Amino acid sequence: MMRAANPAVFVGSFFAVVSPLCSTQHVFSFPRRLLRSWIRKQWESTPSAMDNNNNGALLHLVLVVIQLITDADLVTAQEWLWRDIPTYIDQGYVVYHPGPRSGSSAWGDNKGSLWLFGGHTFWDPQTDKDPVLLNDLWRHCTEENSWVLLHSGWQDKKATPPPFLSVPKPRYDSMACGISEIMFVLYGGADDSGYALNDTWVFYQKRKRWINTSKVKKDFRSPPSRWASAVWCLDDSLIIFGGRDQSSLLSDMWSFSFRDFTWTEIQATPWNETGLPRGRSDATTWVGNDDKLYMFGGNIRNPFTHRKLKSAGYTSDLWVFSLENSTWACISGCAHHHSLSSSRRRSNCLASKDIPQCRGKSAGWIDSKENLWLFGGVGNKDLNPLEMKLSKEPFSDLWLFNTQNFTWKMMAPNNSTTKRDGRYRGPVQQYEQPVARYSSIQWSLKDNFFIFGGIGFPPNHPNKSSYLDDQWVLNISYEIRSHLALTPSVIFFFCLASITAILLLFCASVSVQRCRHFPRLTHPDGRDYKVKYSPLTETTSFDS
Template identity: 30%
Template sequence: MIRYALLLIAIAALGSCGGGSSGCNVNCTSSSPTSSWTWVGGSNQTGAPGVYGTKGSSSATNIPGSRYISISWTDSSGNLWMFGGWNGTTTFLNDLWKYSPGTNLWTWVSGSSAANASGIYGIQGISSARNVPGARMGAVSWHDSSGNLWLYGGYGFDELNLLPGTLNDLWKFSITTNEWTWVSGSKSTGASPAYGAKDVASTSNTPGGLLGAIGWTSKDGHLWFFGGASDLATTTTYNNLWEFNPGDSTWTFRSGAGKTGSSYSTNVSGTYEVQGIATSTTVPGSRLDAISWLDSSGNLWLFGGSGFDGLGNPQGILNDLWKYSPTTKQWVWMSGDRRYKAYGVYGSQGEASPNNVPGARFHRTPFSWIDAGGSLWMFGGDGNGASTPPPPVLPGTASYLNDLWKYTPTNNQWTWMGGSSEINGIGVYGSMGMLASTNQPGGRKDSIGWTDLSGNLWIFGGFGYDATNSAGYLNDLWKYIP
């Protein structure tokens, strides 16, 4: 934890223009006819505290405090949900919030308003009003067809609350009863993976303690899980794909390097093969903090992250786009570079092109949405814009992006939809609640995002630039109308 905390302090200390000559200490957004961003709530400056109010009661004054690496869901009624995160060098959170876009009100639903709360697990498989996951960041989230919210693992506190570590506990939250259920996994940190036989389900299997993995929910209600790191330094990463069946609480190891003999296979290079062609040997390399989507056909998509490319290079940021079919159980490399640290090719804003591609990035903030037409959207992150000098950006440097991208699977083309083509753009907030052509969230990493019932895109918080060009933890809420 200390090592990661020092890294965060160093990032913040880089100030407004980290990254040398490619830094952007003004709003570098390309000229665009209009912007569809509205600052809806929260502060336009970093470090804002939370206002919790009364648990279970919405209020116009309620607001979650500044944070990043939280967990998010959208329920069937269009409400936006958020759990936990991190807002300082020693501060993990386990508060659960609900936001109603219709009323513009936040409700503190569950968890503690204090930092570093331990988990209350209760009896496995039995819900209780007392149960609650421990404070954490970097967990994986899903929602099922019944409206339940699920989370797995992350980095934080277990039942004993001695020291934070990687977790492998799986939780379900019922929005009907407002109760948590500990479903599977350990009540302690540091659990190792247990693979079993490939494609064979078992209650004994587990992906192990991980942070920074990504997840999807397939049409059959199963939970899918890819990648992640088993240590806070994020130097031990996986490329394993897992499937969880809520019906019988079994995990199935589906794809990836897994285990060789008695050794776990980690930090594995990707096997890219031919772009657009599925093969039994094609597979992404080990990584964490990638971006994920689930399309209407049930295919799983992922983009980038911090991990290993196809050329044997050391760990670095990636911009490769992959698709996985649960039906054929095969990966396809769809777009991007097989080499790490690629820069973006932006083209003209609003115009799709086969030459366009986002730059390499990681840190989960390139969070994602799917629109009604099946296009994949993502925003921001920590990585590369369009400029080639200075030398390629490495993980951990202050290079926060606020570019908005759309990918259309039917023509395999990216479109730069808004934001800056360079790093570290400041936030332009305008008046709260008022759409303006100049509005733009600042460059940031590790925000969370949702899609509401009207197809609007929402983002909350993260670590990045506010209206004063200062970098820090944010609690601003934004809406984007596609």
């Protein structure tokens, strides 16, 4: 049996694809899964007069048009939620909450716990002029939103170590990692005098005891002293890149094995003409699938210049490192192109609205689709990277990088500190999203992204940067949606495909009409031999 083609199929497909063209803001968005199932339902429920091959070919063409001009797996919902806490920014350090701080070392395990060590804070924000550097250790249960103080370190303003306590000295911007329910590893950082450290410590979670690996392991080799390095935490190792010491930036790469507690230098090579990343500090990192390590931005200026020009040296390049073959490749924001001026190549900062502005000390997460998320940071908000300023500016924008097509997309712009009318939660006003900040603590649990603290402009001090202790969670969800990318090539391809589909429908209709005038000959045994004949009229004669 053959069926007649239903024009509603093509009409429905046409409007489903054309509708997003009506607005550059993509107000109408048709779920592609529903569209595909609707088309198939129309074909199955309507008598068709086309051969099965033609039927499948036409259906395939319509679906290919929809597939090629749409993007899959787009974010359909994202929302910042403020998490209530038992203290607020002006209450300082308390024994049931870390309090406002910055520069802490943190690691989030796969059991929903955050481990936090040291950093700067204020004992009493009302009277203290300078922050205090700590070496306390905290664990945060994400699901219960509760903090547990595992040890208070030296916990006095003079920071004098008790003789019986063996813990890492107070520090900031050190590197941390670990193994769930087994150990927490800490390396390097800078002390209260600004000197770089290179000691490696292991905290055994069940025994609640610190071990200095250099004292228990003979011939222990450690990387050069540093702080603010790029860090990646893997299942069995901690990997670091770059960082800075008192006088220079570093560009070496090291791996610390959790199996035998040994450091090994990684000899990296360039994958293509983009070369190797320059030495830097304060970069944002992500761990992807297939042994891929991502690194964005940071500061590439020497410490002396950075102290004079606070916004100088921040970059906007995104690099990926392959653990399989130890190669680096720049995949976005690369400033090596020959068409750029020499000053822009030296700054390594590209002026573009399609990529995040040059920055460092941002928060980063990776979701279940292996998209990279970037929030906040500090740098220069000017699109001209050569306009260096004496002060640095914090960000509050949110970006997403698609690792499939290597493109950035801004998910939320920089916000103000305007409160949401009529909505309060506890003693703190509820805001649409976190205020601008940098050096915050970030971790994730599935597709829920968390940030805590940092340096920014709190609601009660909108014109003065302060240490923060608020906690936020970003919830995202995905759905396959039809979302048209309105470009000349897309419009041309769509028009060409539409004309082709109309011609195919016309030819199919003509074939159907011709077939209706030629009935088939059926054998008496019931089998159809697909033999066609012409009907005879009463005046037909076979006489010669």
